[in-house]
Amino acid sequence: MDVPKPGPALFIQPHYDDVPLSCGGTVALMSERGDAAHMVTVFAGELVDEMVGEFAAWKHSRWKVADPEQVQRIRRAEDAAAARALGCDVRWLGLPDAIYRGDRYKSDSELFGSLRGEEMDLAAHLAEEIVHLPEWRAGTRVFVPLGIGAHVDHQLVFEAGRHLASRGVEVYAYEDCPYAIHTPAGAAARLAALGDAVGEPFSIAIGATLDRRLEAIACYTSQVPVIFRFTDDFRRAIADFAQARGRPGEPAERFWPVRPRGQRHEDRA
Template structure:
């Protein structure tokens, strides 16, 4: 079994919340054991009003932050608080979120649909940027989203992970939450779509680190009411999912080894 709670690790999240939501317990375990994990938020570029179209403006209204400058400040502050809670520094990269990439994605239907072919170039660029980060060390294990829920940004970061795997990096995909919580069939659908792109899953029992994961999620005050609109108690929903995932091992998080393009 792979030991995912030792050694250098980079946790790559598309947005300001994906790692704490999905695998914050594993990050906290690594930090508690002195392995100094790092978080990287990909789509965290500077934001100006001209980038905010009708679809993005609708998203901002749901977050109850509407000014572009305020959106950036609020979301970065939340991300920094969550990272501190887990014990892992976070770096913000300069790519724009899908909702700010011109007219490519103008509705949830498009945002959670197929990745536009031309965007695969971004995955190649992202893989190279990750390898040249100051946090990169020999033997670094990389964590990327599996892509449950099919958000295009999650798909794009997963593809970057495949390219890192092709360059010899050890890459694992985490189970995107809360998508995996509120739509369990989405996990099976994503795995079926990926085919041989991932191997058999690995469980990481997180024990008491579950509480740090929950506390880190709570830092995203603008997001929790929106992304957990299916429940009145996000802590209970996340905890119960972790307990179901781990079974006899107690609360756990699940990861899939990522294979390079062309693998079967």
């Protein structure tokens, strides 16, 4: 079992909630230790009525929020509360969520499918934006989603991570929850699709901070009933999943080193 290396880190989440759901225990560990750990929410741009099509409106109805201005206000308030629970700060970037990017993704089958070729430039743009954030420091490690579940925004942020790795940045992919919980075969499918893009996984013990991860997840009151509609107790679902990633009695979170494009072997420190 590994421990986080000291130093600054950026935890990049496609949407409000992805980092607390997936690796909040590690963020809390680093924050407690005094490391400069920051959350960055990518698809958090301004939202206006014209951006909300039929599919996006259906998503809003599931969150029990209709007004676009209210959607952003609520989601950002939840994100800020979760960051406080983990002991870190959060920065919101200006890109629009996939459901607001015109008519590219108009159904769940498209949203959880192949990333459109014309959007690959977004990954390079995002990588460039990340290294110019005020929080960026020499030696900053970057954490991105592995892309389990095939959400196009998660895939896009992973590709941004590969761009960063190609620039010499130390990049790790976290295990996307709740997708990895709801679809146990999802991790294997994603790893098979990625091939040599990632190295061997390692786990970080989070027994000391699991409760803080759960507290942070609970802050997303508009999302928890939708995300965990298949279970009566999201805390138990998260705790059981974390326990399965560690040794007996020692819950953990799992990560993969992200390799630069064209690199086939990885030596992890």
